Amino acid sequence: MKQIYLDHAATSPMHPEAAKVFAEALSVHYGNPSSIHQTGRSARRVLDGARHLLASSIGAQDPEIIFTSGGTEADNLAIFGTANAKEGRHIITSQAEHHAVLHACEELEKAGYEVTYLPVDEFGRVNPQDVIQALRDDTILVTIMLANNEIGSIQPIAEIGELLKGTGVSFHTDAVQAYGLLPIDVDALNVDLLSVSAHKVNGPKGIGFLYQRKNTALKPLMFGGEQERKRRAGTENVPAIQSFATAVQIAQETMDEKRQSFMEYKEIFRTVFSENAIDFKENGSEQLPHIFNISIPGIDIESFLVNLDLSGVSASSGSACTAGSIDPSHVLVAMYGQDAPELRNSIRFSFGIGLTAEEITQAAEKTVQITKRLAQK
Structure with a gap:
């Protein structure tokens, strides 16, 4: 049956074309993108091409894309990275966020931060005015998902982002469930940080990215090499990234x-x-x-x-x-x-x-x- x-x-499931690209890249583009020899430069070209395609898919610039191991790491980098980079001890989120956001916020509470968990209405949506009313002088971050993974309700992110302009508060959205199904433009949404995962758009597991708007304060969580412009240490997973880009290109076209x-x-x-x-x-x-x-x-x-x-x-x-x-x-x-x-x-x-x-x-x-x-x- x-x-x-x-x-x-x-x-x-992985799209057949994405799976094909992934398999081929394992044996062809195995070089370290940070190496200066021919094999490394070949991997770098693939990495740069994929970064450009993924940045374009959300209306971003190439340097604004930070490759991660998936949506959970991207959410954690946005939340902890902001907390470590900015003065202030207050964060605003909603009660209906993904656990990658909720549990990260709970950990910050253990470290002395205060988190406001906004209610949602009977349709699972946040009231933008509730966000503004919850702002304090020490608020550093608002994190509200673009669309809910359980019920699918789409949040008024653009409206919230517009209201947050000029406040100095960073605005993050988890777009993992919406990416590939909704047109996304980071400028139209008015967001500073945005998380994406490949395995929700028929790409491989274990890869994703965080969009970081230029000049948005963020400190790395991982230390080692100087990959991803010193924002995320570790040799990039070129086969997964190339496969991710292939899946996204197909998702955009269809x-x-x-x-x-x-x-x-x-x-x-x-x-x-x-x-x-x-x-x-x-x-x-x-x-x-x-x-x-x-x-x-x-x-x-x-x-x-x-x-x-x-x-x-x-x-x-x-x-x-x-x-x-x-x-x-x-x-x-x-x-x-x-x-x-x-x-x-x-x-x-x-x-x-x-x-x-x-x-x-x-x-x-x-x-x-x-x-x-x-x-x-």
Whole structure:
């Protein structure tokens, strides 16, 4: 039985072209980009070309791109790097951020920093005025994600960035889930720092980047060589970076097509549910096209996901799995409260390359069958 993979928001398969480039680069571009001999210079040309393509994908300049091991490191570099570079002990974020941001902020709290965790509304969105009202004289950083990885809600980043102009506060956004699906321009968003990861856009795992606007204060977290303009020590992973750039180029070229397909997939789910009288509610608002997070009254998410997996569909609760049990989603807690039924009956379907409308229909029909079967117990 072929598994229908509907968990692309967690990670995505490598695009065949990106995988091909990665495999070839392992044996061809193995040189150290910092070496001055021919092999090193060849690797440097590949590195520079990839950096240019990735910078262009967000409207940035080449020197503003810092290669990292992925989104988590990029988030940590933005947060700890700002904290180590600026005077002040106050940071603003939201209750619905990715754990790479939340746990980093919690560590800073242990070191004596103060963090304001802004609430979100019932659609998972931050009120820009709440950001401004939370500002203090010692605020050094605001970090709000561009779009949520669990429910897909898109945040008003450009509006927040406009309000922060002239305050001297650095503005970071985690764009990991939105990159490759939304047009992104760092000037239009008014951000100083932006995080991206390759494995969410059909590139390899273990590579990503942090955009750092020119003259934005930031200190490195890793020390050693002078790679990445002394901002991130360590020999660059040229094969992964070249593969990353290939995946991004394809993502940029196919963005409109993918968005249309994914919106059609959502509509298939809605239609199948409606035809079978399945009661459900969509979580979030103004969402990314590939995330369909729904609440189905009366189901238990753990048994539901197990049954779905056994039927050949890979999906997720969107929340952390710890020791074999699913913890309540902190995003849904922020939206609905600690005792909301949505915490126990929400499931996330997320779409990506390789899927067909027929497979989506099959997945929706299997979801209906499982829902009705579990409701009878």
